[in-house]
Amino acid sequence: MIVKSPFPDVEIPAETVYDYVFGSLTAADLDRVAVVDGGRSITFAELKADIDRFAGALAARGVRPGDVVALHSPNSIGFVIAFHGILRAGATATTINVLYSPTEIAAQLRDSNASRYVTVSPVLPNAVAAADEAGLPTEHMIVLDSACGFESLASLLGEATPPPDVTVDPSALAVLPYSSGTTGRAKGVMLTHSNLVANIAQCTPMLRITSDDAVSAVLPFFHIYGMNVIMNLTLRQRGKLVTLPKFDLPEFLRQISAYECTYLFIAPPVAVALAKHPIVEQFDVSSVRVIVCGAAPLDEALGNALMARLQCRLLQGFGMTELSPVSHVTPIDDPDISIGSIGVAVPNIEFKIVDPETGTEITYVEGARSRPGEMLVRGPGVMHGYLGNPEATAATIEPNGFLHTGDIVEVGPKGEVYVVDRLKELIKYKGYQVPPAELEALLLTHPAIADAAVVPYPDTEAGEIPRAFIVTQPGAEVFPDEILDYVAARVAPHKRIRMLEFIDAVPKSLSGKILRKDLKGRPVAQ
Structure with missing residues (x-):
């Protein structure tokens, strides 16, 4: 049974991200x-003038529609300029974890x-x-702040080159972030301008941000x-x-107070800090709504504790890179x-839940709670592919x-969705994806x-x-x-192995697949 959004569909303009975000600026x-x-x-x-100048500078250096430009930077004004400048030039941005x-x-x-x-100097x-x-010449690198021997954002903007006269089809690739999907190594997720514009439009009536809001931007762009x-x-x-290059609780709270932030977008580890850390009491966070x-x-208990402490509304959402990203x-x-x-x-989303073993659709009856099953989602944000x-x-x-999410869910009596398990193998460390297969492959390189x-x-x-x-x-x-x-020297910090045990053999099925359920339930060795 297909479940549709209880909200009416929204209009999704056939525009590029640049035109949709900046084209309607008023005086x-x-x-x-x-x-x-x-x-x-x-x-x-x-901001718009700098984006245009950055796009012009890229075009002057030979960047053309369809080219891919890597962007490797923490949150900053420079990131915003570079990101939208890349798209304004007709190129595709592939964003890299700092x-x-x-x-x-x-x-x-x-x-x-x-x-x-x-990139940036740090x-x-x-x-x-x-x-x-990778065989990429260093002369093709741009440093947003400054570094000896590299072109900087300031130098590119100082050229005051007008943006290129290019026509970008909304169906063209806008961004190429990398995700492990439901399993395996990271893959390039092909998201078009239409995908991103659609999800902005879909989120607008749900999140209701206005020009009066100051939004804390600590989660990475x-x-x-x-x-x-x-x-x-x-x-x-x-x-x-209001950007923050990395999460630091005192600075995060200081910014909320100083700029009277009204919206906070966070992941569960930040929710834990806000709900429980005593330092929160030292700051005025009354602006948060x-x-x-x-x-x-x-x-849910943590969510209730957070709302009680900050006296604000808490929303939870679901998304995937492959969905551009929000579905719920x-x-x-x-x-x-x-x-x-x-x-x-x-809006504009429909989903269904299926038995993960048979693929049979699970019936949802309004007013009751469904049986668990894998959630599949369909809508205008679904990626073009890997x-x-x-x-x-x-x-x-x-x-x-319909796109497989890899999450096992139940549908509640009001059409709300509860994530109860994960079919996919990804580990979520502080909201970051950690693909087990990637770590396993790396471990096997140790002699x-x-x-x-x-x-x-x-x-x-x-x-x-x-x-491990x-x-x-x-x-x-x-x-x-x-x-x-050995592992820590070769991966990002969030992918480091935090527990390690030696065993005689890895349990596997007849087909050779690792029996992860057997290992998940294994008592911790003393």
Whole structure:
């Protein structure tokens, strides 16, 4: 049975992201502050002018529609300018996690076929090493702040080159973020201008940001949640983005107080801090009226504690990179829907739940709670596919357009959805994706390791942590710290293994698939 959004469909304009976000600026909008970045701010008029100049500078350097430009930066005014400048030039932005190691960066540069690389000086050593590994000339790199021997954002904007006269079809690729999907290694998710515009339009009536709102932007813009829900939606609605390059609780609270932030977009680990940390009492956070929590499920008791402490409305949402990203949100004006749910389908979305073993649709009866099943979603935000991977695309998107989420859900009596389990193998560490297969492949490169398996382990602060089971080579002697250090040197911090145990054999099915359920339920060795 297909469940449709209880909200009427919204109109989705056939426009590019740039035209949709900035094309309707009015005279009254131009002097509004668009982005706050530390002690600096920029108005909408200044932001649009800088985006145009950056697009012109890229075009002058040979960037053409269809080219891919890598963007590797924490949240800042520079990120916003570069991101929209890339799209304004007709190119595609592939955003890179700032915590990635050179090997991880190089893999994305190669796979996306990036021809230019925009980054910042704090991550420049990793960026240069990755560019060298991927065969990308350093003269094709731009540093948003400044670094000796590299072109800077200021130098490009100083050229005052007008934006190129290009026509971009809304069906063209706008961004190429990387996601592990429901399983396996990270893959390039092909999202068009139409995908992003659609999800901004779908979220607008659900989240109701206005020009009077100041929106805390601590979740990274390189992630689809920060990119399209926080950055693009806020700019489209003429709200004020208050950026933070990384989460630091005291600075986060100081910014909320100083800029009177009204909207907070967070992940569950931040919710834990806001609900429980004593330092919160030292700051005036009375301006906050709405908190939106996503990236991983939030416990209902924790949500209630957070609302009681901050005296605000809490919404929970669900999304995937492959959905651009939002499919479900708690209705802002329906307090009867449990915040332990991910809410209801947003406009223009329909979904169904199926038995994960048989694929048979599970019937939902209004007023009752359904049996659990995997949720499949269909709507205008569904990705074009995985870059260069038709097999993974076909396994994720059915011929009728429904996308497999890999999450086991139940539908509640008001059409709200509860995530009860995860069919997919991804580990969610503080909202970040950690693909077990990637860590397993890395572990197997260690000469002393014969076999390995990685599963999630529940953690109060992080949600889940990677737990590794290791089988050593016959006669090999290796210590846990050696393996932990080996992995830590080769992956981003959020992918590090936090628990490690030695076992005699990794349990597997007859087909050779790791029996993760057997390992998940295994008692922790003392």
